[in-house]
Amino acid sequence: MKFRYAMVCSSNQNRSMEAHSLLKKQGFDVSSYGTGAHVKLPGPSLREPNVYEFGTPYKHMFDDLRRKDPELYKRNGILPMLKRNLSVKLAPQRWQDNAADGCFDIVFTFEEKVFDMVLEDLHNRDQVLLKSVLVINLEVKDNHEEAAIGARIALDLCEQIEAVESWEDSIDDIMVSFENKHRRKLLYSISFY
Incomplete structure (x- = not known):
């Protein structure tokens, strides 16, 4: 796998960890985080x-x-x-406290308010590397069944992204294809490290 992924949800560790678990089993380089205070x-x-x-x-x-x-x-x-x-993994980690974990290529969030928080955090950091990061929101209800479905859908999107040489050149086409296939609207934005 050529890209590094982060899965981010609010504070209960269900959706991000379900996706983290599935992607890890498939050999992806993936981490997971929460954005809440606790x-x-x-x-x-x-x-x-x-x-x-x-x-x-x-x-x-x-x-x-x-x-x-x-x-x-x-x-x-x-x-x-x-x-x-x-x-x-051993314990939950907070997105805002783990900037030292390095740079991710793709960050998934599972609710719009978390998407906004991640983008705000990235915009407030010193952007010294000028390395692009794709932030995607895949809206997933916070229950165990939907978390499992959301993880499989996130895996499908990760596999589509992995299949291209450069996500920067192909992301619009990937998103349109994904939305048509899964009938789910995605939010996405590009930020920088």
Whole structure:
């Protein structure tokens, strides 16, 4: 694989990690991030989420929720999600705090507000390398089923991008073809490092 990818979602680590897991299994150079202030996972009610700092190991979250209410977190899919995340990387990372991870060629977001946050962050950085980065928003509902579908669709788009010599020269054609095939509208923008 010739390009480096980042998968970015808000704060619950579902959509970005599902895509990260699938792309990693397919041999892609991929990382994943959240953009929120904390990692928020569903709790016993909407007003009682489980909140963790970025960098908290997934194993700690898994053990914590398994102690609190194993049936609830198994039934709502949080424990299986954390188990998947454990197999991908140690802990969640925050996009804004990980500029040192290097440059990505392609950044995927899974909701428009995250797309805007990533673009704003890239525009506010010192753009010393003048290396282009393609930021794509693929709107995906935040549930386990849609995250799995979104990951497969993201993989398809990554494979289309990998098939061309230069994404900069082909991106408009790739996007039109993708939107026609999947009947999903994409937002995309080019920024720089």
